[in-house]
Amino acid sequence: MSGIPDALNAIPVLGIVFQLVGYLLANLDSISNTTVAIAVPITLAALCGVLCERSGVVNIGLEGIMLTAAFVGWFAAAAAAGAIGTGTPSPFFGATLPLIIGVAAAVVAGMLVSLLHAWLSISLRVDQIISGTIINIGAAGITGYMYSLISAQSLVGAGQFEKYVVPQGVVDLPIVGWLINAVLSQGPVGLLTIAIVIFLQVMLFRSRWGLRTRASGEHPRAAETVGIDVIWLRYRNVVASGALAALGGVWLSMEQTGNFNAGMTQGRGFIGLAAMIVGRWTPLGAFGAALLFASVGGFSQSLTISHPTGNLGDLINLVPGEFWEALPYIITIVVLAGFIGRSIAPAADGVPYERESAS
Amino acid sequence: MSAPAGTAGSGFSLRDWGSSLFWTLAESVTAILLAVVVGGIGITLFSGFLPNNHPAFDVGLPFAAYGALWSGAVGSINGIGSTLSYATPLALAGLGVGLGFKAGLFNIGGRGQFLMGSVGAMAVVTVMGPSQNGLITVPLALIVGGLFGAFAGFIPGALKATSGAHEVVTTIMLNYIFVFATYWAISGPLRLPNSPQAITADASAWGAALPTIHIPEVDILGLHLFGADVLGRDAHYGILLAVLALPVIWFLLFRTTLGFEIRAAGANSDAARYAGMKTKQLVVLTMSMAGGLCGLAGATTLLGVVHQMAPGYDTTIGFDAITVALVGRSNPVGIGLAALLFGGMRAGAQTMQISPGVPGELVDALQMFILLFLVINILRRWMAKRPTGGSALTTGAEVAPLAAEVSK
Numbered sequence: 001m002s003g004i005p006d007a008l009n010a011i012p013v014l015g016i017v018f019q020l021v022g023y024l025l026a027n028l029d030s031i032s033n034t035t036v037a038i039a040v041p042i043t044l045a046a047l048c049g050v051l052c053e054r055s056g057v058v059n060i061g062l063e064g065i066m067l068t069a070a071f072v073g074w075f076a077a078a079a080a081a082g083a084i085g086t087g088t089p090s091p092f093f094g095a096t097l098p099l100i101i102g103v104a105a106a107v108v109a110g111m112l113v114s115l116l117h118a119w120l121s122i123s124l125r126v127d128q129i130i131s132g133t134i135i136n137i138g139a140a141g142i143t144g145y146m147y148s149l150i151s152a153q154s155l156v157g158a159g160q161f162e163k164y165v166v167p168q169g170v171v172d173l174p175i176v177g178w179l180i181n182a183v184l185s186q187g188p189v190g191l192l193t194i195a196i197v198i199f200l201q202v203m204l205f206r207s208r209w210g211l212r213t214r215a216s217g218e219h220p221r222a223a224e225t226v227g228i229d230v231i232w233l234r235y236r237n238v239v240a241s242g243a244l245a246a247l248g249g250v251w252l253s254m255e256q257t258g259n260f261n262a263g264m265t266q267g268r269g270f271i272g273l274a275a276m277i278v279g280r281w282t283p284l285g286a287f288g289a290a291l292l293f294a295s296v297g298g299f300s301q302s303l304t305i306s307h308p309t310g311n312l313g314d315l316i317n318l319v320p321g322e323f324w325e326a327l328p329y330i331i332t333i334v335v336l337a338g339f340i341g342r343s344i345a346p347a348a349d350g351v352p353y354e355r356e357s358a359s
Numbered sequence: 360m361s362a363p364a365g366t367a368g369s370g371f372s373l374r375d376w377g378s379s380l381f382w383t384l385a386e387s388v389t390a391i392l393l394a395v396v397v398g399g400i401g402i403t404l405f406s407g408f409l410p411n412n413h414p415a416f417d418v419g420l421p422f423a424a425y426g427a428l429w430s431g432a433v434g435s436i437n438g439i440g441s442t443l444s445y446a447t448p449l450a451l452a453g454l455g456v457g458l459g460f461k462a463g464l465f466n467i468g469g470r471g472q473f474l475m476g477s478v479g480a481m482a483v484v485t486v487m488g489p490s491q492n493g494l495i496t497v498p499l500a501l502i503v504g505g506l507f508g509a510f511a512g513f514i515p516g517a518l519k520a521t522s523g524a525h526e527v528v529t530t531i532m533l534n535y536i537f538v539f540a541t542y543w544a545i546s547g548p549l550r551l552p553n554s555p556q557a558i559t560a561d562a563s564a565w566g567a568a569l570p571t572i573h574i575p576e577v578d579i580l581g582l583h584l585f586g587a588d589v590l591g592r593d594a595h596y597g598i599l600l601a602v603l604a605l606p607v608i609w610f611l612l613f614r615t616t617l618g619f620e621i622r623a624a625g626a627n628s629d630a631a632r633y634a635g636m637k638t639k640q641l642v643v644l645t646m647s648m649a650g651g652l653c654g655l656a657g658a659t660t661l662l663g664v665v666h667q668m669a670p671g672y673d674t675t676i677g678f679d680a681i682t683v684a685l686v687g688r689s690n691p692v693g694i695g696l697a698a699l700l701f702g703g704m705r706a707g708a709q710t711m712q713i714s715p716g717v718p719g720e721l722v723d724a725l726q727m728f729i730l731l732f733l734v735i736n737i738l739r740r741w742m743a744k745r746p747t748g749g750s751a752l753t754t755g756a757e758v759a760p761l762a763a764e765v766s767k
Contacts, residue, residue: 060467060527060531120734120735124734124735126734127465127734129465129467129527130681130685130730130734131734133467133678133681133730134727134730134731134734136678137678137682137723137726137727137730138723138724138727138728138731140720140723141720141721141722141723141724141725141726141727142401142720142723142724142727144718144720144723145401145405145718145720145721145723145724146405146408148718148719148720149405149408149409149718150408152408152409152410153408153410262720267535270531270532270534270535273528273531274528274532277528320543320546320547322539322540322542322543323539323543325535325539326535326536326539326540329532329533329535329536330532330536332528332532333518333524333529333532333533333536336518336522336524336525336528336529336532337518337521337522337524337529338522338524
């Protein structure tokens with residue numbers, strides 16, 4: 001039975017590839033599930049970036065928006081649970097009233113932080129990198145401050161959303177069962193993310209709003225001359241995008257786990273920025289890049305759980321674990337430097353727009 | 360928008376210069392005061408969360424907190440030593456970021472460059488072995504640390520010069536690459552031989568630490584004016600490096616041809632290129648120098664304060680240095696003052712955290728509010744107009760369009 005695979009695996013060099021394929025197939029379920037899970041917050045951050053930068057506003061404050069939303073959502077849910085009780089989880093992803101209040105609070109918080117970024121970078125025309133830096137420093141400082149205070153209070157969180165359980169019959173489907181399982185066995189935010197990716201991809205390239213957004217990101221003056229209110233459009237996009245990054249925060253503190261930790265975003269906002277660049281400022285591309293980055297994470301996590309044996313295992317042992325973690329960033333730099341296909345930002349990205357007509 | 364009501368074309372006059380300096384200072388002081396007020400409101404609002412059933416909305420708490428912050432930072436000789444110790448990497452890395460600003464480059468890579476500086480210094484300590492002559496290895500470790508940092512700055516500079524990849528994005532990505540490179544170094548080549556866990560040698564045990572400055576206790580007229588509370592960090596001779604670097608960078612920027620070219624490239628890159636300056640080389644050189652300064656910050660912190668690297672060795676200096684450079688307006692004098700301010704806040708935070716129990720993260724929040732009020736430029740808005748034109752907070756690169764990477 002195993003004679004043919006063994007023979008294939010024994011071929012020099014090429015055998016390693018067969019061993020790798022065999023290893024991936026054997027661990028397909030765990031790798032694909034972790035990959036999709038890791039990709040969710042990265043995708044949401046990247047989408048926030050796409051929405052901002054397509055309309056011409058650079059946003060490196062993604063990390064700060066996510067972190068703020070993760071804290072505010074978790075805290076609001078915990079406070080609501082303390083006031084009205086957790087209640088019984090509904091069949092809808094185990095949602096409870098406090099959790100829903102938490103999500104709403106997180107989204108509002110994310111949009112408020114984005115509003116600050118919009119005000120600073122669009123109205124005051126502050127250097128957008130500085131504005132993003134302010135948001136990142138402030139989010140880390142203020143949530144860290146609150147967390148230090150609250151962690152001494154032993155405040156109990158409001159729990160977390162449950163994952164959708166894919167029926168066993170579907171999981172057992174040949175060939176596609178694992179894929180359906182990986183994509184669908186997620187909580188509400190994870191499932192919503194996939195819908196948002198498709199929705200934004202269509203909207204950005206097939207709707208009037210999308211055309212206007214791209215126009216004000218590429219050539220705002222021309223957009224203004226045909227009657228597009230560039231300032232207002234940028235405001236709307238930046239503030240709305242805050243809700244997306246906020247959902248990433250919700251996923252961290254209310255879906256993946258049920259609690260908040262200081263600095264729990266751990267650079268996911270910046271990987272999101274990378275995914276946006278590698279995905280060439282398109283929602284679908286960003287999602288793909290996020291999946292690519294996440295698959296590296298999924299693979300390296302799988303290595304720690306069940307390490308491959310034989311030549312493949314020896315080969316992988318030569319690569320330090322840190323390399324896998326650094327790989328997404330290396331890929332981004334390679335893409336940015338134009339070694340493999342160039343990724344080009346919207347032309348007016350980061351350039352504050354100043355109306356000519358205004359006195 | 361109206362054009363900046365300035366003294367365009369009227370040439371330089373001491374009076375203008377004096378008043379612009381006055382306004383710069385006034386803006387900074389206003390921003391700091393407003394941040395302190397907002398921070399105080401925040402402390403009061405959340406005082407109910409403090410342990411031991413602290414009364415809610417305690418109006419006295421901000422005063423207690425800021426009092427502790429102040430006395431921790433400058434209330435004793437040791438406090439001052441701790442302030443200087445915290446200010447040292449801030450000044451060095453702040454110079455690194457500020458130098459970039461002057462050249463129109465936004466160096467967010469302070470974190471990675473700091474880490475590489477630490478790794479470089481630790482590499483020297485590791486190679487030299489358990490018994491070494493500190494007089495030789497410490498300077499060598501500082502130099503190698505600076506070179507490692509310079510290399511970490513060279514990469515984004517070279518990428519920008521050759522492919523136009525924007526340094527903001529590349530330095531952010533490189534930060535994480537260097538974080539993981541540092542973890543790998545700690546668990547691999549720099550690991551202490553025969554150590555059960557991943558940890559490097561202790562530089563001070565191996566005789567390669569920057570010596571501590573011992574400050575005698577001072578009693579004046581029998582009063583313990585300077586208490587002997589040794590919270591925070593000990594002062595070390597690495598401070599001298601920052602004291603040295605500030606005038607050196609000032610001289611470089613304002614008294615050398617290279618400095619002039621850097622500032623010219625920052626003010627208008629195209630004009631500088633048309634004037635015959637090699638702007639691409641300037642980008643590479645400036646980023647390397649900036650990285651070197653941040654690397655020195657890492658090397659001094661390792662050799663003077665931390666002495667040993669363990670997994671999780673990291674720093675917040677990247678963003679802190681941006682704050683320092685912005686508040687210091689990218690000017691070495693301003694950077695020195697800003698480094699003292701934020702170094703003092705970091706030093707005092709330890710005292711504050713213990714005595715009234717206000718979390719030290721307050722300092723980060725204050726940093727954010729200071730920057731926020733600076734960019735909003737409250738004072739100018741109040742006064743409606745300002746004697747000299749120009750933006751309050753210049754990075755040198757007024758706008759850092761990512762689009763620059765397209766226009767090649």
